[in-house]
Amino acid sequence: MDQRHDFPGYLACQSCDSMFDVSRLRDGDTASCSRCGGFLTRYVADQFVQVVAIAIAALVLLALGCSYPFMTLNLNGLESGMTLPQVALSLIAHRMPLLSISVAAFIIVIPAVVLILVIALAGAIALERHFDWLRPVGRLIFTLQSWSMVEVFFLGVLVSLVKISGIAMVEMGFAFWAYAVFSFLFLLAVTGLDRAQCWHQIEQLSQHE
Ligand SMILES: [Zn+2]
Known part of the structure; x- marks a missing residue:
């Protein structure tokens, strides 16, 4: 039998440091701190495989979202379609x-x-x-996680659409929908990575080197 355990026996609450035994969690269970209500962990048995699959799908959608027209503007019969990189570049021109x-x-x-x-x-x-870069990469991901600019951007797009629709006909291109699905998958991939389970697995892998 595999000596590695899927899950740590004990886990400290990030907010109040109380210790909890989380070894009996079953697939899909979420554990919260009984003292302060803080989130402890969510146990998903094959979360790492799932996260890889979702992240690859998200990358493909991001590539599609950058390659096709994001939106088409129709102003007095003149139609112009722009991809996301073109939108970014056009801001330099402006x-x-x-x-x-x-x-x-x-x-x-x-x-x-x-x-x-x-x-x-x-x-x-x-x-x-096991690789030596697992720890720094993990720290970087969990730091960037709090910067979910993807949703902020999407809100910005919706607000500017309302403004533009006053002066021109706006039609959302294929890339808009690809980017919408990408945003959803991006959040799913990043939040699907459970911090406690990640550190525990890295710890186990480094001990079995
Ligand atoms: Zn707590």
Whole structure:
């Protein structure tokens, strides 16, 4: 039998440091602190395989979202379609280079980097391989997790659509829907990674080297 355990025996609450025995959690169970109500962990037996699959799907959708017209504007019979990278570039033409860089970074580059890191970390754990970069990558993912710019961007798009629809006919392109699904999968992949289970697995892998 495999000596490694899927789950740590004891876990400390992140908010109040109380210790809890979480070894008897079953697939799909969520544990909360009985003293302060803080979230402890959610146990999903094959979460790392699931997370890798979702993150790969999200990357594909992000690529599609960047390759096809995001929206088509129809102004007095003139139609123009723009992809997401073109939207970012057009901001440079409109003398908004900072906004252009942040759109490109927060909407495309950072989410893509986070997904690649998630695939590397969850993939290594699923394959039971230990690497020295697992800890720093894990820390980076959980730091970036609190920066969910994808939803912020989506709200921004909706607000500007309402404004633009006053002066031009706006039609959402295929990439808009691809990006919408991507945002959902991105959140699912990043939140699907359970912090406690991640650190426990990395710990176990480093001991079995
Ligand atoms: Zn607590």
